[in-house]
Amino acid sequence: MKITSFVYSALIGLVASCRSMTPMAAIAAARIARRDTPGRLLLLDRPLFKYGALAMGVGELFGDKMKSAPDRTVFLGLTARVASAGIAGAALAPGGKEKAGAAIAVSTAVPLAYASLAARKKAIEEIGQTRSGLIEDTLIVAIGAAVVFLATRSNRR
16 A cells, blocks of 8 residues: 555645544534445434534634634643544554555644644734635635545445
C-alpha cells in the first residue's frame, strides 16, 4: 500500500487543525447523503452521533467568532482535534488500514493547529476576528466537503 493511499486522511487532518468538529460533521453529512466511506465507520452511523456531529460542526462555526473563544491549541481544543481527526482519518483510509489513517490524520492535525493558529492571529491583526474567521470557515468547510466527497462513494443503487 502506498502512502498516497492516505491522502484523504492527511487532508482531513488539515481540516481538523483549523476546525475541530468539521471533519466529523462532513462525514456525518456524507452518511446522511448515503455515501460510503472507504474505512469502516460505526460511530457516525448512529443517529445520535451523526446529527450530534452536524450540530457541533455548525455550533463551532458560530462559537469561533466570539472574543472569548479559546485558542485551538488549548488542551480541550487539541483533544477535540485528536478525536475528530482520528475518527475521520480512519473513515477515509483504505479498508483495513483505519488505524494508519487515524494516525496520519492526527499527526497532521496537531502540528498544523499551531501553524494555523499563528496564521489566524496574523489575520486577526490585519482584518479582525470576525472577517478572518469567516474567511477561514469558508476555506476549511469547502476543503472538508471536497475531501469527504472525493473520498466517499454513493451507495444508492
